[in-house]
Amino acid sequence: MENQDSLIEQIENDDFFKEFLSDDSSRALLTKSIAFTEQVRKLGEGIDALNKELQRQVLENHQDLLRQAHHATKLEDVLNIMNGHVQNLMANAERLRTQITVPCEQLENHTKVLSRLHKASHILRQVARVQQLSKKLGSTNDPVQKALLLQELEQLAADPELTDIDAITTELRNVRVQRQKVVQLAIGALHQGIEHENVVQTSMALQIFINLGTIEPTLETLIKENLNECGDILKMALDSATNPVVLVKSGRGQLPSSQGFRQKVWTELEKGFSEGIYKICKQIKFLQSALDELHMPHKVLAEQFWDQLGQIVKGETGRAAASAAVQQLLHEDYPKLLKFYCDMMGKLSYEQFKFDRDVLKPLENSYLSSSLTKILEPVQSMFNMDGTVPSQDQIDALIRVLTSELSVALVEEQLSVRVAKNVSKCIKMFAVKTEQQIENGPEAAQVIGGSANGGQQKNLQYANSLHYFSSQTQRMLNNMRDSLSEEGLSVINESLRTLDALTGAILQPLVTSINSVIETIMVTMHLEPDWGRPSSTLCSPYMRELVQFIHRVYRTYLSGFTNRDVLSEKCSEIALRCIELFVRHSSILRPLSRSGRQRLQSDCRHLEEALKLICPQLPSLGRPYRLLKSVATLITQSAEEIVAGQARGGGGSVPHSTILFMLFSYAGAELASPHQNTGWSLPKLSAWLDEHPNESDRLDLIAGAIQRYESLIRAKNSPNYDPVYPIMSKFLENALKETAL
Structure with missing residues (x-):
């Protein structure tokens, strides 16, 4: 293995052999400067080296080569066996294909035959049905029945299989002719029936269109025609004014008078709404009722027509407004147009025709x-x-x-x-x-x-x-x-x-000033020195001044107001304030003698008479008037009688705080009044009472004065209390209990 690697490295590293390893080795040899014989020799040596290496490899690995050759022989045998099996499989598959294909082809042929027979049968049935219906069509005179037959014939004629059937060509041509006749008859009957409100004729025409299957487009066309007619009526009425030039006998044009111009427009509009448009709307109303009787799902037909009519009216009036004269006329006399519109709706009296303000x-x-x-x-x-x-x-x-x-x-x-x-x-x-x-x-x-x-x-x-x-x-x-x-x-x-309210606002400053002066006069009641002494005077000086003041201000400042309701209301305010101040100051007035009480009672009567000038119906003031009358009665009674009377009457119209204020006038100087106890002036006390109308607050103020008196007596270690103290203490206790409830 090492020799093999060294040989390969030698060849790859050799400059001569390296050229033969490239893709273009032949071209590289031509550029070399080595002699051709030398190149041949080098090549020979390389080939010999390769042969020797191959022989050495064969010798070293001959066992492996033999095993591979043996395996190749076995593989060839296996492949031959598999080839036989494949041939058998292909033969079986061919036989199976033949067994399946032949029945399928036969079934396909039978299916084609059956389909053609079915088609032929269908055509024959359709032809027979067309001929049968055509015969019935020719023998019947009822247009409704004809429409039903024509609808079925139309459906049959739509079958593409019957297109080229000569046997029914004549029948189909007759169907088209008959359909045109029936449609024309139905259209005429529908228009005539609606115009004359003939229920039978209209229902027949509608039923024909229902049977023909064209009820929807027929109604749409009818509605459209009627809407167009309404639009034309409005357009003609409004256009009659947009070209106001008329011809005189001389042939010259002149503008009509403004009054004549307006009269012409409104006459045409009134005629349009009361006659033309009304008639059309009435026909639509009748058509809707006819559809309802046939139980047709057209509940909104009249409503849709009315909505579209509204848009037409809106559009035409808007278009006509492009003319300055018509625009001015429609804007200035709009109620006339609205009256025509509403009168028409009133005559129609139909729930589907509702007024739409947007129109x-x-x-x-x-x-x-x-x-x-x-x-x-x-x-x-x-x-x-x-x-x-x-x-x-x-x-x-x-x-x-x-x-x-x-x-x-x-x-x-x-x-x-x-x-x-x-x-x-x-x-x-x-x-x-x-x-x-x-x-x-x-x-x-x-x-x-x-x-x-x-x-x-x-x-x-x-x-x-x-x-x-x-x-x-x-x-x-x-x-x-x-x-x-x-x-x-x-x-x-x-x-x-x-x-x-504005009249009242004008009067209010006067009322405020009058009330202020009245209170100023009332305060002078306390400055008069003879309340505690016998006196034969029947009317106190302050009361004379008050009566004169009331008469003067009413005569000078109030009587000139013509709005008696507001004046009466403001005068009632003055009377109420006057009574309130009199009761307040008379209740805290002290000391009082017997004659002083009688004079104060007389002042009540004088005040009542004076107030009747500004408030004639003084008793209508209710509780304040009863308070004045009650105080006039109580003011001359003893403390025991006052308390006893309050107990019997359940309190009456006099507040507990007022009774207690009055009882202070029966006491000695040690039992000081609440304002004396707090060091207040009379105006300050009056202001405090105005700010505290709650009875519990006023009772607390009085209780403070009584408690101070109790403390004063205890500080003196005096065993004697003012005779009126027990009466006041008991009454205050009961009053506080009632207020707490």
């Missing part, structure tokens, strides 16, 4: 916009100049505009509601403009002078103009109550409340 929405929006502008213009003109109060004539002119707009919109409920919202915007704008003009400074609130100042007089005029506008609007609504919808009435009435 006329562009026109409606434009109309509402121009209507709002028309409504707001008078309001703008009223307030063009600062300080100018709207006159009744101006307000009447505005009411006429509002009435006109609402009346025109009554053709349809939703349009009426939307116009009512425009009216509401107008009312609110009137309120805003007025609010911008009224005087809000200190001058508007003064009630001390002998007469109203300029700002107050101007405010009075604005408030009265608000009331006049509100009352005239309400009068308009009363006249239209039967025609306006509840929603529309509600919208306008809601906006009218803003006028009353």
Whole structure:
């Protein structure tokens, strides 16, 4: 093995032999400079070396070579045996193929024969059926039955196997002729039946198309034709105005008058909706009912027609709007168009024909916009100049505009509601403009002078103009109550409340000032020196001043307001505050003699009479009025009688805190009143009571005063309490229990 490796290395490393190992060794030899004989010699030596190496290898490995030769012989024998087996297998496979192929070929031939027989049988049956049906077709005069036969014949004729059958060529040609006749008959019957609303004729025509299997395309065509006719009607009506040039006898053209132009358009539109389109819609309604009776699945036929009709109306009105004259006409008189549309729906009275606002929405929006502008213009003109109060004539002119707009919109409920919202915007704008003009400074609130100042007089005029506008609007609504919808009435009435609210806002500064002056006068009650001494005076000085003040402010500042409802409400506020302050200050007034109590009782009667001037229905105030009457009764009773009366009446209309305040006036100086106990002034006490209307808070304040008195007596080690103390203590205890429940 080593010799072999060395020989190979020697050959590979030799420059001469190396050339023979390359792919192009012959070309390499030609370029060598060695002599040819030398090359031959070298080659001979190399060949000899190779032969010797081969012989040596054979000698060394002859056993292996012999074994391989033996194995090759055995392999050849095995291959010969396998070849025999393969030959046998191929022979058997050929025999098996022959056994299978022959029956298959026979079966295939039989199948072809059977298929041809079946085809021939089918053709014969179809031909026989065609001839049979053709015979029936010729013998029947019923178009419905003919349609049924024709449908079956059409299905048979569609069979490609019958294309080249001469025996039925005549029958198939007759089928086509008969079909055309039946279709023409059915179309005529359908149109005539729908036009005259003949149920029998229409049902027959529909049944023919059902039998022919063409009901769907027939209905689609019919709907399309009717929609096109509706479109033509609208187009003609609108186009009659787009070319408003007419010929006179001289042959020259002239434009008709604006009124004539409008009249012509609306006459044509009214005719189109009330006659042409109405007639078509009525026919579709009848067609739908006929389909329903046949139990056909066309429940939405009328609905689809109506939706498409709406799109046509929308498209035609939009197209006509390209003309400036027609556009202005449709926008300004939109309610007329809507009335025609709604009247047609009302005459049809069909649930499938529902009003779709989107159809006329562009026109409606434009109309509402121009209507709002028309409504707001008078309001703008009223307030063009600062300080100018709207006159009744101006307000009447505005009411006429509002009435006109609402009346025109009554053709349809939703349009009426939307116009009512425009009216509401107008009312609110009137309120805003007025609010911008009224005087809000200190001058508007003064009630001390002998007469109203300029700002107050101007405010009075604005408030009265608000009331006049509100009352005239309400009068308009009363006249239209039967025609306006509840929603529309509600919208306008809601906006009218803003006028009353603004009138109340104008009055409020006066009310606040009046209440402030009333409280100032009430406080002077405590400054009068003769409450604890006998006196023959029937009316206290503070009460005379209060009565005079009430009469003066009502006559000077309040009586001129014409809005009696708002004035009554504000005067009721004044009366309530006046009663509250009188009860409050009279209950904490001390000391009081017997005559002082009688005079205070007389003051109650004088106050009641004075308040009836500003609040004639004083008893309608309810509990506050009953409180005044109860205090007038209690004020002259003893402490024991007051408490006993409260126990019998279950508390009545007089709060426990008020009773306790009154009981302090029966006590000596040591049992100080709550405000004396806390060191408060009378105005501070009054302010605290305003801020604490809760009865429990007021009872706590009174309890503090009584507890302080108890502490004072204990500090003195005095065994004697004020005679009214036990009464007050017991009453306070019961009052606190009731309040806690």
